[in-house]
Amino acid sequence: MDHRTVDVKYNLITDVFVTAGNVHDSVPYLSRLDRQRNVGFAVEAVALDSGYLTTPICKGLEDRKIYGVIAHRRFHPTQGLYAKWKFTYDAERDLYVCPQKQELPYRTTDRNGYRQYASDPKQCASCPMLEQCTRSRNKRKIVTRHIWEDSKEQVRLNRLSKSGKRLYRKRKETIERSFADAKQLHGFRYCRLRGLNNVIEQALMTAAVQNMKKITLHLERRA
Template identity: 80%
Template sequence: MNEDKEVKISTTDPDSGYMFREGKPEGFFYLDHRTVDVKYNLITDVFVTAGNVHDATPYLERLDRQRERFDFKVEAVALDSGYLTAPICKGLDSRGIFGVIAHRRFHPTQGLFHKHEFQYDADQNQYTCPQKQALIYSTTDRHGYRHYVSDPKQCAACPMLDKCTRSRNKRKVITRHVWEDSKERVRLNRLSKSGKKLYRKRKETIERSFADAKELHGFRYFRLRGIRNVTEQALMTATVQNMKKIALQLERRELG
């Protein structure tokens, strides 16, 4: 019997969420998901969630909201590694948007072949291991991952078994999401000349926007409790930042 996952709830601010991430402080927080444009660094969207909501969860909905409400013709987006999920890659692909997403560092088991060493054949819908054995399609789980499995009889006699799998049944399993093709296209975008140029802009746009909010506008801590009050502070902070950006652009035009 599977027990329900324990969800920590703050006794002083139930709307907040318990966040635990590597390299980040642990505790109850809110997250500000914001979007900025690459030309003027204006904040075009602000959306606050509890700290235990994954960054990728509200992304496509907020993207569509901006496209519909402001009639933005979004051609490209640059995102950090937290957004490198199959649904987002598929969503960008289906919307005709050039997506550049940072590489997520994986930590495979030491001493075993990496997944990229298994070659995928789309026509045969199967993988081939470094020893040229086929891993055939077995099933698709409820999360959208296809499972490809090897023949344990062949694996048992393979001289590279110790570098391939440590399963007791001597069977290697490779998983591939049904939208993996979209994810691979996003990876190629990141490696392209235009993709590298676009991603470098992140440090000058969204990263700077958050830094300014924290350092110049007291955004490290929320003044009130409750998601409605926190959203109000986030919106007011973004408004002030945008007013400063607009004023600077108007001044440059006059001087130019």
């Protein structure tokens, strides 16, 4: 998949990176972002689609002091069971509260960085909403929360803010327009040759042509 970084002021493509078919675009994102910063681009804010809404990216943006706006990703909970958002997190006491007001205290953290909050099976056994909450044999409900979840929640708040909404709208005029032009006007809808190196070459050439057109138009307006 072609990943692009665009300068918002002039809508120039400043980075093109093609990932292999078995690698998600989000995996190399932070390293490509650092590459942009290392060559002199002062990145203050980024607007990304929902595929980039991962805890490592959200934490990475926070550590780099970059304002991140990422589209909402729709998760589909198990049909018939409560969605996670119905469980309220109490940050001061570090526990979750279920829809029936039972507390789920912290239990342990797994090797992937997810903290587990578990209910009391004795209380759950007599709960009238048990079948809508969990199907575990021991009647215990477990809710997980990543250790970097706070960073992810901040990105969600950014998306809902006025500046976040304005920035994401700008993405449609830059990133999405760049992809659309590449596909519609420059033959990038299909790869001309097989192999990752050949696709990278096509992506770079396409981006170069798009940038030359934009620079020419900009110079013409100045003249």
